[in-house]
Amino acid sequence: MYRNETHANHSPRHQGAGTYFVKHDFDGSAELTTTLAHALSDISGVDVTDAGFTLYDYIDPDALDRLFKPGTGGAQRVNGTLTLTVWDHQVTIHSDGQIAIVPPQQAPQPTR
Template identity: 35%
Template structure:
């Protein structure tokens, strides 16, 4: 597990279901952005530190839009339903409105 602001856990830890899925949790009140949480989960899935990733997230998704997607609305209530999925290099990424991020190696 990497020492990061976001909570990243590999799926081989107790309570997780698949050995090839990395999980992270995005806390909108925390210090890490959603994009950083995704990058941390990608680093965990690739078993490399996030600063050594070759993944270029901005080639497949707009990072600013991703950060804004599940941000609380201006009227206050959080966006707690919905999901966005995309592929980047050999990984499938699922980001859920409740803060869960799943990264699965596809090959």
């Protein structure tokens, strides 16, 4: 499983209620969609090189990168948020680069 430490400030961290957080570094060399793909890979255990691993079925990666890319002169976008579902994971992307991922809930096991 790929760790996205080179694409974000840290690997996804788990913080209560099944939510994972990762922060994209807009000053780094990776695109936002690369950070998102590697975070989903880390959480789901699906390798990003797997032929079935694609964001295109859920969102246009180029459009997502342009949506949150810093403005003219490097000014950071403010107050922007996008929420979408990818592989049954709820993904919320904030204009500051914060990405929150909530994996699908597992069905409760029947009690005996």
